[in-house]
Amino acid sequence: MQGIVDQVIDRFGIPVAWSQLLYFVGAGLAIILPFIYVLVFAGVYILLERRIGGRMQSRIGPNRVGPQGVIQWVADALKVLTKEDLVPRSADGPLFRIGPLLAVVGVMLGVAVVPFGGPWIGADLDVGLLYLLSVTSLVVCGILMSGWASNSKWALFGGLRSTAQIVSYEIPHATSLLAVVLLTGTMSVQGIIGSQGWLPWDWLAMHSPFALAAFVIYFISSLAEGSRVPFDLPEAESELVAGYNTEYSGWRFLLFFLTELANVWVMSAIAVVGFLGGGNVPTLGLVDGMPWYATATPAVIASLPLASVGFWVLVVFSFASIMFKCWVVAVVISQVRWTMPRFRVDQMMLLCWKYLVPLSFAAILVLMVLMRFLPLADSARLAASFDGRGLVALLVRLATTALCALAVAWYVGRVAFTIRNARDELFVKFAL
């Protein structure tokens, strides 16, 4: 955002006194726009999740408020906002009030380093990923605080479960992101995107099977970090009434929902940034001195003049690309919710400590060795270099991509098989 404001100032010759104001406006936009986006995302995502869940359970889902229920989320939010903000008499008042705020602040701080395609990002910190891992740990403080301050057994159980879960899964979560940092050599979110290409086999997840393993570990542990199903033990409604938010009502209750949904956005965006090529698009010949198939990384787009057509075309493409990928990941997260049953507490711990932690360490160790032999560059550059190392790297990438394509093909085959062998008497099939 700062670079864009610089360009505006240069172009229009704005005096220094006024330029400070412009910086303030730019900073304000950089704060407000992602925030608003996440609010809308939370609403639209919960609606989409309910509709998808309905269809997966052979129901229809909410379709009454607005055409096809598109403003159901507004109605729900308004309804909750009109509820009284109750604080139980025996609760610890100040902590009870601060808890949800702390949780939501933790996620919203993380949104600062989530990119929106091209050069658009709240703040491209040099320690972006480290910052993200640190601030999202605030969420667990907020949840534990509200669980404790509620002075209710259910809430306390929820808070403690949440703490145990999030603290455990911090390790594979951070370790799998460490693989990204190792390979790219940077913690800046835009830098990580810039070191990938736009083709699927130029994504970081396809660097080698071990990077793919890191991606899977990241995905699982971020589900646990965000307390999504199957890791929704902290708010297990069949065991604890609603976990840490049992005693909450009104807008504070809404904040917990916002935390969870904003977390979905952050985790899917970081999955896309770290492993799935971010918002990279081909330059399409819009950048001087680069072939059309070269990757338009955020840095390349940012280097274009603000007034050029190429800049805006690439920004829009890049935005569409990152949005599409993030929504796909978010929908997969929601599909997992309608597929998997909840883990038991011991199973949750077992998965983390016996599988994810050792495997993520193993993946990192192997990647440390492999990165010596498999250089990180996009395939155009690798093929152009024509040396042995580049070709081997390219082949490994293609093989990993083929592995993924095979998995997807198997999945599609299973879906087709399930539909083909569906029992007629239970439902109407093939009628979309």
Next chain:
Amino acid sequence: MPRRGSPGIVGPRHAVGRYFAGIWTALKNVGEGMAVTMSWLLRRPITVQYPDRYDGQLNRFMRDLEQIDQGQKLPLAYRGFLEVDMDVCTACQACERACPIDCIAITIDKVADERRRVMTRFDIDLGKCMYCGLCVDPCPTAAIQHTPEFEATSQYVENLVARFVPDPRRPCTPYKIPKGQQIPRKPLGSVLRELGVCGPKKDPFAPLPPFSGARRSFGLHAAFSVDRSLCDK
């Protein structure tokens, strides 16, 4: 020979194998589960959006299912409204006795100078009926049956009384079971539709019926006096 992966076998090699076999199984099973949910996403929901996606005249849900698979309608044992085919009713009153909540009221009168019994009333209070089906079982001719009909909204609960003898002055003659012949039964639901309890003739905003004492006189079987001159002889 113990099954592979079963407990009881020790040894580092086997443990490592089991560890990775477990990972593989987990990934594969999650994939299978996801495929199942995805396949449901691609199918049409079974929900019938009653009443706003329902044409009110034909049982659209049944019709849709008929297109898919003949015979897959509402279940055959579906217990909707009760209906009586008066043409095959023997006036045995078995249903009335079987009804645990007395929602069936039958009045039997004798025609003067003849030794003939006629039914001047056969009322079923559908608002009171609990759809238990106990009246269906003892019926010797299957005159009283559950139908798949379930829609008879009315402004007044009194209108939910189905009167299978619409005019007491025109009573029905009991049916005599013929030997060795099949008993003709009107198609399920046709009687209720004919009476206007449900189906196209149904008027949800029909006015209150003129006082008949139908709901209050259950158990008092002489609510009407039969105009004997009108009895078919």
